[in-house]
Amino acid sequence: MKRSLGYIKAFGLLAMVCLLYGFAEKRHKDRKISEISVRFTEGENLYVTEEVVNKLLIQNNGSASGIDKETLDLNRVEALLNQHDMIESAEVFLSLDGKLNATVGQRKPIGRVVGNSSYYLDRNGEIMPLSPNYSARVPLLFGFDGKNLKKAYPVVKSIREDEFLTRHITGLSRLKGDAYLLELREHDFQVYFGDSSNVALKFNNFKAFYKKAQKDKKLDTYKKVNLQFGDQVVCTKK
Known part of the structure; x- marks a missing residue:
């Protein structure tokens, strides 16, 4: 008899727990x-x-x-x-x-195309529309459209990922044959980059040239700097 009473109590307790759990679950869902x-x-x-x-x-x-x-x-x-x-x-x-x-x-823009239509190039190499809320301070890209923008992506990406290049380069212009000119913030000489091959080497050469010429106070004596040869920087004086 006592054993049966114990079973009844245990069953009743289990039923009460299930009832309370179901009630709580329903309240949670509702x-x-x-x-x-x-x-x-x-x-x-x-x-x-x-x-x-x-x-x-x-x-x-x-x-x-x-x-x-x-x-x-x-x-x-x-x-x-x-x-x-x-x-x-x-x-x-x-x-x-x-x-x-x-x-x-x-999304993070790394360049802004300027022309008949304006839009960003984002850090994944995709086209990104302009935002009505904020205008990003990124290099301006001239002479580009959706077809040829992809080829310039390695160049623009390298600029945005390098503090020195970001500080000194403000724009990129596309020439015939998908060659590029770099626009500088503080100096008026042309920087002919060539195509998008050997990007890291060309930029390393440019940084080495710039720092050396700046130290020698000769940056304002140049008319054109050519980086297309990869292993050297060819300069033309004014």
């Missing part, structure tokens, strides 16, 4: 989103604003409190963010306290 938290990687929200991200997250629900956790499609929301022209990557997730979190990485 809860609305408490708030939205947006974090931009690298601490920047230059090209897309938090307001734009919030609108994509709430999916026309008006506010965070109008979003039902049970019906929220995180994959769809994440896909919407990743389709945005200014976003490189996005991750969306729910925290235990009911907060909808979004971690957003923006």
Whole structure:
């Protein structure tokens, strides 16, 4: 009899636990989103604003409190963010306290095409539209279109990844045969780069030439600097 009573008590306790768990689970599912938290990687929200991200997250629900956790499609929301022209990557997730979190990485421009139409070249070599919120300080690219821009990508990328080159080079002009001229911030001599072959070697030669000529105070005596030969710098004086 005592054993049967013990079984009954254990069964009743188990049933109560299951009931409470089911009730808590239902309450959890029925809860609305408490708030939205947006974090931009690298601490920047230059090209897309938090307001734009919030609108994509709430999916026309008006506010965070109008979003039902049970019906929220995180994959769809994440896909919407990743389709945005200014976003490189996005991750969306729910925290235990009911907060909808979004971690957003923006696209990074490394050059700006100037011509009949203007747009950026981003760090992955893709075309990126201009942002109405912020104008990036990147080298200006002249004489380019979507067809020939890819060939210049290694040159522009090398400029943006080098502190010295970023400080001194402000533009890149395309010539016939996909050869390039570099435009300098402080000096008026032409720098003929040639095509996009041997990029690292040419830039190393240019930096060595520049520092030596600067030390000798001869930078203003040159009319043209030619880097196309790879293993040497050929200079023409004024």
